[in-house]
Amino acid sequence: MNAPHQQPDDQWDLWEVFLQEGENEPHTHAGSIRAADAENALQNARDVFSRRGAVKNLWIVRSRDIVATVPGDTASFFEPGSDKVYRHPQFYRFTLADELWKKP
Amino acid sequence: MSENTAMLEEQFRRRIAGGETIEPNDWMPDKYRSQLKRLISQHAHSEIIGMLPEGNWITRAPSLRRKLALLAKVQDEAGHGHYLYSAAETLGISREEMFDQLHAGKAKYSSIFNYPTLSWADMGMIGWLVDGAAIINQTTMAKCSYGPYSRALLRICKEENFHKKQGMEVIAMLIASGPKGKAMVQESFDRFWWPTLMMFGPHDAESPNSPDMLKWKIKLKGNDELRQRFIDMTVEQAHAWGLTIPDPHLKFNEQTRSWETGEIDWKEFQAVINGNGPCNHERMEARRNAHDNGAWVRDAARAYEAKHRRNGGTTV
Amino acid sequence: MSPLVAYLLSLADDRLILGHRLSEWCGHAPILEEDIALANIALDCIGQSALLYGIAAEAEGNVRTADQLVYFREGVEYRNLLLVEQTNGDFARTIVRQFLYDAFGILLFERLQRSTHAPLAAVAQKAYKELKYHFRHSSHWVVRLGDGTEESISRTQRAVNDLWRYTDEMFGAGFPEAELITSGTAVDPQLLRQEWRTSVEGIFAQTSLTIPDANTVMLTGGRTGRHTENLGHLLAEMQIVARSYPEIAW
Numbered sequence: 001m002n003a004p005h006q007q008p009d010d011q012w013d014l015w016e017v018f019l020q021e022g023e024n025e026p027h028t029h030a031g032s033i034r035a036a037d038a039e040n041a042l043q044n045a046r047d048v049f050s051r052r053g054a055v056k057n058l059w060i061v062r063s064r065d066i067v068a069t070v071p072g073d074t075a076s077f078f079e080p081g082s083d084k085v086y087r088h089p090q091f092y093r094f095t096l097a098d099e100l101w102k103k104p
Numbered sequence: 105m106s107e108n109t110a111m112l113e114e115q116f117r118r119r120i121a122g123g124e125t126i127e128p129n130d131w132m133p134d135k136y137r138s139q140l141k142r143l144i145s146q147h148a149h150s151e152i153i154g155m156l157p158e159g160n161w162i163t164r165a166p167s168l169r170r171k172l173a174l175l176a177k178v179q180d181e182a183g184h185g186h187y188l189y190s191a192a193e194t195l196g197i198s199r200e201e202m203f204d205q206l207h208a209g210k211a212k213y214s215s216i217f218n219y220p221t222l223s224w225a226d227m228g229m230i231g232w233l234v235d236g237a238a239i240i241n242q243t244t245m246a247k248c249s250y251g252p253y254s255r256a257l258l259r260i261c262k263e264e265n266f267h268k269k270q271g272m273e274v275i276a277m278l279i280a281s282g283p284k285g286k287a288m289v290q291e292s293f294d295r296f297w298w299p300t301l302m303m304f305g306p307h308d309a310e311s312p313n314s315p316d317m318l319k320w321k322i323k324l325k326g327n328d329e330l331r332q333r334f335i336d337m338t339v340e341q342a343h344a345w346g347l348t349i350p351d352p353h354l355k356f357n358e359q360t361r362s363w364e365t366g367e368i369d370w371k372e373f374q375a376v377i378n379g380n381g382p383c384n385h386e387r388m389e390a391r392r393n394a395h396d397n398g399a400w401v402r403d404a405a406r407a408y409e410a411k412h413r414r415n416g417g418t419t420v
Numbered sequence: 421m422s423p424l425v426a427y428l429l430s431l432a433d434d435r436l437i438l439g440h441r442l443s444e445w446c447g448h449a450p451i452l453e454e455d456i457a458l459a460n461i462a463l464d465c466i467g468q469s470a471l472l473y474g475i476a477a478e479a480e481g482n483v484r485t486a487d488q489l490v491y492f493r494e495g496v497e498y499r500n501l502l503l504v505e506q507t508n509g510d511f512a513r514t515i516v517r518q519f520l521y522d523a524f525g526i527l528l529f530e531r532l533q534r535s536t537h538a539p540l541a542a543v544a545q546k547a548y549k550e551l552k553y554h555f556r557h558s559s560h561w562v563v564r565l566g567d568g569t570e571e572s573i574s575r576t577q578r579a580v581n582d583l584w585r586y587t588d589e590m591f592g593a594g595f596p597e598a599e600l601i602t603s604g605t606a607v608d609p610q611l612l613r614q615e616w617r618t619s620v621e622g623i624f625a626q627t628s629l630t631i632p633d634a635n636t637v638m639l640t641g642g643r644t645g646r647h648t649e650n651l652g653h654l655l656a657e658m659q660i661v662a663r664s665y666p667e668i669a670w
Contacts, residue, residue: 010402011199011451031256032190033453034199036405037412039560044453047460048186051179052263071129155447155455162443163654166662167487167670168470171443172463178446179459186452199452224661274670281668390448398450400575401511404568411567 012036016066017045018059027059035060120321125251128194136320137195139313143322144192144253145202149213151185153387157221158230166224173270174227180267184260191252207392215373216303218381225278225285225292231271233293233300233338239268240334241304249321279345286346293342294350301365302373304331332362339363423597425480426499427606428540429489430595430643431532432472433500435547436490438521439465440654441508450511457557461518464550468543475539487670491662495652496645503586505642505651509579512565512572516579519558523619524590526551527612536604559623566627573628581632588638590616595643 012034018027030049035041041060049055069077085091112131119126126132158178165171189199205211216234221227239261246257278285305311308326317323342349353366375381421429442462449455473486484492503521508514529551532544565572591613600606624631641647662670 009198009200010399011203012402012406014193031187032193033186034451035453036402036564037409040405040409040564043457043557043560047457048183048453051183051456051460068129071131152447152452159447162446163440163657164661166491166665166668168466168473168490170670172466172470175443175446175459175463175466179456179463182447182452182455182459186456189452277669281665284665285668394448394450397448398454398511400569400571401450401454401565404572405564407572408564408568 012040014063015041015045015060016063017049018061019049019055020057021054022056025056027057030058032063033060117319120249120319124249125254126249127251135316136322139317139320140250140253140322141192141195141197143317144188144195145197145205146212146214148185148188148192148202149206149211150217151181151188153213153217153391154234155181155185156387156390157217157219157383158227160221161224161227164224165227170227170274173266177231177267177270180263184256184263187256187259188253191250191256194252203395207388207395209379209388212377214303215376215381216299218376218384218387219295219299220383222295223288223292225275225288226296228271228274228278228289229292229296231268232275232341233271233296234303235264235268235271236338237300237303237334239264240330244324244330247321247324253322275345289345290347293347297350298368298372299376301331301335301368302376304328304334306370306373335363335365422479423600424537424605425476427596427600428472428476428479430499431540432469432476432489433498434504434521434525435465435472436469437498437500437651437654438504438518439463439469440658441504441506442514442518444508445514458514461554461557464554468547468550471543471546475543478539487662491659495647495655498642498645498647498651498655500642500647500651501586501589502639502642502648503583503589505648505654506583506586507650510575512575513579513583515558515561515565516576516583518554519562519623520583520587520620521590522551522555522558523623524612524616526555527615527619528607528609531607534604535606540605562623562629563626566624566629576627577629580629584632584636585639589640589642592640592643 013036014032015035016032017030019030020027030045033041033044033048035044038060042058045058045060046055049058081087113133116126116131116133116136126136155178158174158181162171162175162178165174189202192202193199202211206213221230242257242261242264246254246261248254248257275289278289305327308314308328311327314323314326318326339349339354351366353364355364356362357364376384379385439462442458442465445455445458446462447455449458469490470486473489477484477486477489501521503517506513506517526548529544529548533541533548535541535544562576565576567573591609593610595609596606601608621631639648
């Protein structure tokens with residue numbers, strides 16, 4: 001039993017679960033589950049993550065199909081975005097418009 | 105240790121000291137990883153083994169309300185074991201490997217679940233004492249440095265809110281029912297009091313893993329401090345219910361404003377931890393049987409998937 | 421006992437006994453995810469039974485509480501189908517038992533949503549939603565076990581062969597009383613037989629399983645309290661604590 005596992009995993013494939021918890025809300029990662037196939041994964045995700053209700057929709061995807069950045073990417077991928085001030089609303093200033101918006 | 109590793113370790117130490125959270129792909133010292141694997145998998149095993157002593161009474165629960173509450177609670181434990189196995193898996197150990205370790209007798213789990221549940225009052229006692237102790241441990245650990253473990257614990261703490269309450273309701277109702285109910289509670293309390301105190305582990309001075317774990321924030325308080333917090337809270341509750349604490353040495357220290365207990369029977373603790381408690385064999389046997397008897401089911405689901413993958417995938 | 425009370429009890433007993441059997445799996449299922457799934461279904465079943473006992477007690481004039489109906493009736497007073505009291509056996513047997521019932525329950529409770537007995541219609545609305553999921557779960561497993569490995573197919577076929585003889589009882593004549601059917605309180609189960617058969621065949625068609633031949637000798641008796649020996653043991657366990665301390669409020 002403790003031999004290296006050449007066999008497919010006895011505990012089935014790993015899937016990631018994304019829940020949408022309210023109308024018009026994004027799906028967020030809830031955790032992972034084990035399942036043998038897609039329908040099995042949907043049911044298991046439902047039973048593990050919606051025991052207390054409040055789920056609108058759920059997505060499942062095989063963990064091995066997820067592509068992610070690695071820690072070494074952080075500087076080149078994300079930091080350039082943080083100094084582009086013109087992408088943020090605080091960059092823009094005006095005074096007159098404020099008054100106009102308030103009018104009925 | 106190479107210069108590079110020393111530098112990484114120093115960076116790591118600084119990140120933790122600065123209150124940062126460590127995520128699965130981040131660099132971490134081997135020992136941090138191995139300690140966490142051990143810690144989280146033990147915690148996961150405890151949830152799964154912990155289903156058995158309570159599961160033992162689901163079919164005998166004496167009212168519909170009690171039956172639903174107990175079943176939901178034991179199911180939550182499966183769910184919590186599930187979150188924790190997932191958290192451990194982010195460290196590069198598979199659930200299958202963790203099960204193998206458990207079934208081979210190489211993994212530890214909380215000593216408390218090796219005690220038998222002998223009366224209905226034990227269902228109250230587990231909620232009140234055992235979950236009470238677990239909540240103290242878990243709320244502390246939820247602030248630990250490893251992200252996936254911390255997040256799993258936050259979810260668990262939120263869901264476990266009702267566990268302790270349902271246990272205390274069981275006890276309160278038994279006590280309110282008169283002398284027979286109260287006697288059942290006292291008898292159960294006598295059996296569970298000391299094993300619950302053991303749940304917090306050995307004295308800090310005898311706890312071999314503590315210094316590293318404190319430094320890395322995968323342990324945030326000493327065993328003795330957490331145990332004392334539990335004792336002070338629980339003694340007051342027991343007295344409010346009119347229960348007798350099975351400890352002739354128990355006394356209130358006016359200076360520290362704390363309850364001092366007699367010494368824990370550490371020989372018993374060691375025996376239980378090393379596989380010789382009253383129910384170790386039965387608990388392991390039950391887990392192995394569930395696993396072995398389920399092998400053909402897991403195989404069948406995989407075989408079905410393989411057949412239909414070739415035929416263009418399963419449809420939902 | 422009025423025909424209405426007897427009918428409500430039969431529905432409640434079916435849900436309770438099946439839920440009780442499923443709850444026996446807790447901590448022992450083939451994989452962690454399935455442990456959680458089976459407990460969910462058990463909770464639904466027992467939860468539905470609690471509601472049904474509640475309206476049965478009310479229909480009886482509140483002489484007994486829901487808990488008294490559960491814990492202080494004898495086996496011969498129970499009205500559940502023989503199918504649901506059968507022991508769990510292996511996972512295949514549990515799934516087949518569940519599937520055969522779910523395929524019936526989903527048809528029954530869909531119609532009970534329109535019962536003229538308003539409290540029953542209300543419970544049925546909740547139960548129907550849950551049963552739809554139960555059927556999805558149990559049929560999902562019948563398909564996988566019935567088209568999985570040689571071993572899973574043979575275990576599942578064995579369970580089908582053994583449990584088939586309890587299926588006729590679901591559609592039996594004489595229960596519930598005709599007046600309940602005429603008044604629109606109850607559903608005539610005889611009308612569900614063909615649709616049930618089609619639904620079961622549809623699932624089996626996706627597998628290597630075969631339906632036992634028409635000569636299978638059918639067993640009935642649950643609706644009149646003539647049970648198999650399994651029920652007595654189940655109730656002994658279920659009722660022991662409640663009966664040992666009748667003075668305690670749980």
